Amino acid sequence: MLELDAFYMAKALQLAKLGRFSTDPNPRVGCVLVKDGVIVAEGFHVKAGQAHAEIVALNNTDNVQGATAYVTLEPCSHQGKTPPCCDALINAGVTRVVAAMQDPNPLVSGRGLEKLKAAGIEVVCGVLEADARLLNRGFIKRMTEHRPFVRSKLAMSLDGRTAMASGESKWITSQAARADVHQIRAESSAILTGINTVLADDPALTARIDEAVEQPIRVVLDSKLNMPLTAQMAKLAGRTLILTCSSDEAKRLALQTVGFEVYTLANKNGQLDLQDVLSFLAEQQINELLVEAGSLLNGALLAEDLVDEWIIYMAPCVLGVQGRGLFTMSGLQSMADKKSLCFQEVRAVGPDLKFTLTRP
Numbered sequence: 362m363l364e365l366d367a368f369y370m371a372k373a374l375q376l377a378k379l380g381r382f383s384t385d386p387n388p389r390v391g392c393v394l395v396k397d398g399v400i401v402a403e404g405f406h407v408k409a410g411q412a413h414a415e416i417v418a419l420n421n422t423d424n425v426q427g428a429t430a431y432v433t434l435e436p437c438s439h440q441g442k443t444p445p446c447c448d449a450l451i452n453a454g455v456t457r458v459v460a461a462m463q464d465p466n467p468l469v470s471g472r473g474l475e476k477l478k479a480a481g482i483e484v485v486c487g488v489l490e491a492d493a494r495l496l497n498r499g500f501i502k503r504m505t506e507h508r509p510f511v512r513s514k515l516a517m518s519l520d521g522r523t524a525m526a527s528g529e530s531k532w533i534t535s536q537a538a539r540a541d542v543h544q545i546r547a548e549s550s551a552i553l554t555g556i557n558t559v560l561a562d563d564p565a566l567t568a569r570i571d572e573a574v575e576q577p578i579r580v581v582l583d584s585k586l587n588m589p590l591t592a593q594m595a596k597l598a599g600r601t602l603i604l605t606c607s608s609d610e611a612k613r614l615a616l617q618t619v620g621f622e623v624y625t626l627a628n629k630n631g632q633l634d635l636q637d638v639l640s641f642l643a644e645q646q647i648n649e650l651l652v653e654a655g656s657l658l659n660g661a662l663l664a665e666d667l668v669d670e671w672i673i674y675m676a677p678c679v680l681g682v683q684g685r686g687l688f689t690m691s692g693l694q695s696m697a698d699k700k701s702l703c704f705q706e707v708r709a710v711g712p713d714l715k716f717t718l719t720r721p
Contacts, residue, residue: 363488366459369393369400369431370489374461376405376414377433377496382574383408385550386646388434388464388500390414394455396428408575413437415446419453426454433493435464435486438473447476457483461493465504499550499648502669508639509550511667513652513659514542515687516674522684523656528561537711538674543569545672549651551578551602551642555658556587563593566653578602578647582633582658586612588621595619604641606633635667660688663700671702671718674710 376391384390384406392414394402401424404417412420415436419425430436436446436458450458458477463486464470474484494501499510516534517523524530532539546552547568558564559581566579579594579601586607594601603621606628607613613623626641627634642650652662662668673687693699702718709715 366431366485366488369395369429370433370459370461371492372400372403373414373431373433374489374492374496376403377493379405380407381496382547382568382570382572385409385575385648386500386503388497390432390434392418392433393431394418394422394425394428395431396425401425401428413446416444416449419449427456428454429457429459430455431459431488433461434497435460435462435469435471436473436477437464437466437469438476445473447473450477451480451482455482457485459485459488461488462486462490465501467504497648498669499650503643503646503648507643509642509647509650510669511639511650511652511662512545512549512670512672513654513662513668514545514672514674515659516676517687518676518678518680518684520679520681520684521687522680523687524685525680526683526685528685530562533678533680534674534676534713535711538676538713538715541710541715542674545651546577547572547574549577549649550647551580551645551649552651552653553580553582553642554652555654556581556583556585557657558653558655559583559588559592559594561655563589564653565593565597567597577651578645580604580642580650582638583607584628584632585609586616586623588616590615590619595621602645604633604638606631632661635661635665639667656686656689660690663688664690664692666720669719670705671716673716673718675714675716677712 373391373393377389380389387409391405402418402422404414406414438445438447477484502510547570552566568574576599581603583603583605586605601621603623616623627637701721703721706717
C-alpha cells in the first residue's frame with residue numbers, strides 16, 4: 362500500500378503544481394480519488410475563492426463510495442470562502458484519506474484529520490511530505506513564522522560584477538536566463554526592489570510568460586518617498602506598494618493620487634526596518650517574495666540573514682574591476698567575518714550558469 366500511496370500522491374502533487382501561478386494567497390493543492398485501484402477523478406485548486414482541490418475532484422465523479430482520497434495538504438475543517446472539505450469527503454462516502462502533510466494554518470492544523478478519523482475514515486499523513494512542503498514553502502513560512510519565503514535573484518559576470526561603473530547592466534545574461542527569471546516571477550506572490558533600482562531602470566516587475574498568470578504585487582522600499590509619479594509601475598494594472606519611513610504627507614498624497622499604495626513602517630537608523638517589512642508583507646498575505654534589487658539592499662538582507670534562497674545567474678563575460686559588485690556590506694574585516702552560503706543546485710541555462718544557494 363505504501364508504494365501505491367506514493368504513486369497516487371505523486372500524481373496529486375503534479376496536479377497541485379498546475380496552480381503555481383494562480384492560487385495566492387492560498388496553498389497549491391492537488392487531489393486524486395482512487396476506487397478499486399482506478400483513478401476516478403482528479404482536481405486541483407485554481408484560485409483563491411474558488412473550489413478547493415477536493416471539491417473539484419468530487420465534482421468530477423458521482424461514484425466515490427469506498428474510495429481513497431489523496432490530497433497534498435490536510436483537508437480544511439473550517440468555513441472560509443468555501444465550505445469545509447472534510448465534510449464533503451465524509452458526505453461523499455470516502456473511506457480512506459491520505460494526506461501529504463498537516464496544514465500549517467492554525468485554523469486547521471490537525472483538526473481536519475481528527476474530524477475525518479472521528480467519522481470512521483482511515484487517515485494516513487506524511488506521504489511525500491518533503492515534496493509537498495517544498496511546493497508550499499511560502500505558505501508554510503507565512504503561517505509558521507509570520508514572514509514570506511524570500512528569494513533574491515542576481516545576475517553577474519565571471520568576475521562577480523552586476524553592472525558597469527556607469528550602472529549599465531542590460532544585458533549581462535542571456536535571453537534564456539531572462540526567460541527563466543520570468544518563470545520565477547510568475548511563481549512569486551510579490552517582487553520587491555529598492556528606490557535606487559527604480560530611479561536607475563524604471564522596471565515594470567511583471568511576469569511575462571506564455572501561460573495565464575496572476576501578476577505579482579510590486580513592492581518598492583522608498584525611505585524618503587523619492588518615487589517618480591511618472592514611473593511605469595503607476596501605469597500598470599495590479600497593486601504597487603511603496604513602503605516608507607517618511608512622514609511627508611504631500612509626497613504621500615501625490616503618490617496615492619496616481620495609484621500607488623503608500624505605507625509607513627518602522628525605521629532603523631534612518632532606513633526601513635527590514636524585519637518589519639517582512640512582517641508587513643506577511644500581513645498582506647504574501648507567501649513568496651522575490652527580491653530584484655541592487656547591492657545595497659542585497660547587502661542589507663544578507664547582513665541580517667533574511668534571504669531563504671539566493672538565485673545567481675553567472676554569464677561568461679568580464680566587466681572589469683570598475684564594475685559594480687553583488688553586495689555592499691560593511692564590517693567584514695577578516696575571513697572570520699565572511700558570509701557563507703551552501704550550493705543547492707548548479708545548472709546551465711543557455712550559455713549561463715544558474716546557482717541556487719541557501720544558508721549553511
